[in-house]
Amino acid sequence: MAERKLGWKLAGPAFAVMLxxxxxxxxxxxxxxxxxxxxxxxxARKFVFLNNYAVVLTDGLWWGAVLTTVVxxxxxxxxxxxxxxxxxxxxxxxxxxxRILRTVxxxxxxxxxxxxxxxxxxxxxxDTGFLNHWLHTLSFGAFxxxxxWFGSHWSALIAICxxxxxxxxxxxxLLLLAGLAQVPSSLEEAxxxxxxxxxxxxxxxxxxxxxxxxxxxxxxxxxxxFRIFDAVFVMTGGAQDTSTxxxxxYNQTISRVEIGMGSAVSVLLFLIVVGISVVFIKxxxxxxxxxxxx
Amino acid sequence: xxSNVSDKTRTWLGLVSIPIIIYTLVPILWILSLSxxxxxxxxxxxxxxxxxxxxxxxxxxxxDARGLFLPALANSVVVCLVATxxxxxxxMFAAYAIARLDFPGKKLILxxxxxxxxxPVISLVTPLYNLWRAIGLFDTQIGLxxxxxxxxxxLSIWVLSAFFKQIPWEMEQAAQVDxxxxxxxxxxxxxxxxxxxxxxxxxxxxxxxxxxxxxxxSLTSENARTVPAALAFFTGASQFTQPTxxxxxxxxxxxxxxxxxxLLFQRRIVSGLTSGAVKG
Numbered sequence: 001m002a003e004r005k006l007g008w009k010l011a012g013p014a015f016a017v018m019l020x021x022x023x024x025x026x027x028x029x030x031x032x033x034x035x036x037x038x039x040x041x042x043x044a045r046k047f048v049f050l051n052n053y054a055v056v057l058t059d060g061l062w063w064g065a066v067l068t069t070v071v072x073x074x075x076x077x078x079x080x081x082x083x084x085x086x087x088x089x090x091x092x093x094x095x096x097x098x099r100i101l102r103t104v105x106x107x108x109x110x111x112x113x114x115x116x117x118x119x120x121x122x123x124x125x126x127d128t129g130f131l132n133h134w135l136h137t138l139s140f141g142a143f144x145x146x147x148x149w150f151g152s153h154w155s156a157l158i159a160i161c162x163x164x165x166x167x168x169x170x171x172x173x174l175l176l177l178a179g180l181a182q183v184p185s186s187l188e189e190a191x192x193x194x195x196x197x198x199x200x201x202x203x204x205x206x207x208x209x210x211x212x213x214x215x216x217x218x219x220x221x222x223x224x225x226f227r228i229f230d231a232v233f234v235m236t237g238g239a240q241d242t243s244t245x246x247x248x249x250y251n252q253t254i255s256r257v258e259i260g261m262g263s264a265v266s267v268l269l270f271l272i273v274v275g276i277s278v279v280f281i282k283x284x285x286x287x288x289x290x291x292x293x294x
Numbered sequence: 295x296x297s298n299v300s301d302k303t304r305t306w307l308g309l310v311s312i313p314i315i316i317y318t319l320v321p322i323l324w325i326l327s328l329s330x331x332x333x334x335x336x337x338x339x340x341x342x343x344x345x346x347x348x349x350x351x352x353x354x355x356x357x358d359a360r361g362l363f364l365p366a367l368a369n370s371v372v373v374c375l376v377a378t379x380x381x382x383x384x385x386m387f388a389a390y391a392i393a394r395l396d397f398p399g400k401k402l403i404l405x406x407x408x409x410x411x412x413x414p415v416i417s418l419v420t421p422l423y424n425l426w427r428a429i430g431l432f433d434t435q436i437g438l439x440x441x442x443x444x445x446x447x448x449l450s451i452w453v454l455s456a457f458f459k460q461i462p463w464e465m466e467q468a469a470q471v472d473x474x475x476x477x478x479x480x481x482x483x484x485x486x487x488x489x490x491x492x493x494x495x496x497x498x499x500x501x502x503x504x505x506x507x508x509x510x511x512s513l514t515s516e517n518a519r520t521v522p523a524a525l526a527f528f529t530g531a532s533q534f535t536q537p538t539x540x541x542x543x544x545x546x547x548x549x550x551x552x553x554x555x556x557l558l559f560q561r562r563i564v565s566g567l568t569s570g571a572v573k574g
Contacts, residue, residue, distance in 0.1 A: 003395050003396060003397055004397040004398065006391070006395060006397075007391045007395040007396075007397030007399070007400070008391075008397065008399060010387040010388060010390055010391035010395075011387065011388040011391040011392065011399075011400075011403050013384050013387065013388075014384040014385055014387065014388035014403070014447060014451060015388070015402075015403050015406060017384060017443055017447060018406055018407065018410050018443075018444070018447050018448065019406070021418070021440060021441060021443050021444040022410050022413050022418065022444050024421075025417075025418045025421040025422055025425075026413075026417060026418070026421070028421040028424075028425070029417060029418075029420055029421045032420070032421060032424065039424070039427065087314065090307055090310055090311065090314070093303065093307055094307045094308070094311060095304050095307070095308070096304070096308050097308065097311060099560070100311075100315070101311045101314065101315065102560060102561075102564065103556065103557055103560040104314075104315050104318050104319065105314070105318060106556050106560055106563060106564065107318060107319070107322065107553060107556060108318060109501075109567075110501055110552045110553065110555070110556045111322070111549055111552065111553075112504065112505050112507075112521070112522050112545075112548060112549070112552075113505055113507060113522075114507050114522040114525055114526060115325070115522075115525070115545040115548065115549055116321065118325065118525065118541055118542075118545055119321040119322065119324060119325040119545070120321060122324065122325065122328055122538060122542070123320075123321060123324050127336075127337040128328060128336055128337055128538050129339065130324060130339050130340075130341065132339075133339045166317075166318075166321060170318075171567070174564055174567055174568050175567075175568060177568070178568035220412075223412045223414075226414075227414045227415065227416065229416060229507070229508055230507040230508070230522075233507070233511075233526065234526055246414070246416040246508070249416045249417070249419070249420065250416060250419065250508075250511075250512065252420075253419060253420040253423055253512070254419070254423065254511075254512050259420060259423075259424050262419075262420040263420045263421065265420075266414075266416065266417035266418075266419070266420045266421075267417070269414050269416060269417055270413075270414055270417045273412060273413070273414045277412060
């Protein structure tokens, strides 16, 4: 009984703060989303029930943003899983330069996302960039040196995805490396003795034995990718129809001060994130007890 | 595990690591190169600046852009340090309870931390923007520190609980049996065992706050703007020059301390980042 009291006394403040900074605002957002409310004109605020949701859900802009966000999420997470897995396997086996590689790989993780987005924006840019020169040389002149990556929808999305992949692959590979370290090396050796090829060992022995770590890494990266905001804001500002769901919410609230409409978008984004989590946890049976440190 | 890697594989892996290292460093080297180029050679596409120019650094540290960059840097440092301190202290108590005590609600706290960490931060922006405007917290440092707790607390709780679980707590009793007072036992035995974990948690927490952009651009306008937000609104020396060089220089200034931390504490950061995520 004393332990129960002490436990809550110690953990209570952290628990209360977490609820205060998330549960309260999201409930407040649900409430605000039922109003037609513009910050510059508070007297005209009126209750419209679900009308804001109806407006958002029948708007092409919203669905365009959802599609863009889904494309970015799927592309980046799949590419990151493949590169991250390769990196983890190399880091797991490498002898020289083990420490240097493990340190260098951490650098993108520690770089501010905005800085990484600027670095890639400048690298792709026609004037201050170098990628066009390289591609021009590598393709023996077939690739135009003045190609404007940010001038069309798909090329801009490619640039955004590359910046996002560069920045977040290290985190993915570290989670996978930790999972890889749990695979008993005797299993792999036994398979090798039995004459299994590299790919057979990878798909039949290694991957099935680290399924838990892979699913946790995928869940975290998917949710993170779905919230993408910084890179898009810096690289295109939403031009060429590259607005993501987060950017739409930002524009409604901050640029247009449409608090009611912005809240509706925020609540919808929240519901999508909850939906993704439920699919992962119930559908794919991701075991989060390991994540919770139990 | 390294013992059974053959010489051939060893050489091969060593060679493969070279392109990986290049790929990881190229964007950073490019922004470093841009920051050291003069305005005239900014668009020459060359990786090594033809002549080194410190103009961009002068511009942001002592020149016209100083008024924009230095206050932002100060804001970033203050806001992130305070947020880190508050969240690590709160998390320390919580993690101690989670690691050492048996009480109902332990699971609830850890699940809440997990739920908060996957929360889409942009969903908090609209209600907070509205509320902060009403109660005068808009564009203040406190107005940023509070939402930063939502970003940093779950992470601190997880990482610290994982660290605290590995501490051999029975050593505390052993010291007391040997005649130490409980304060001595705590200070001489537990503090040295726990401090590496606390320190690592603080670094990871600080990175998370330092990286924030969403809250920084939404909840500030001039006074409390932090570096990531200031970067996005940088303007050139005059209305007609591109701010590329200045942005590059500012980016390098805020990146260097972080890279140094990574170089010094690489192993600990890795163990902290992965401790909560995978059984072990």
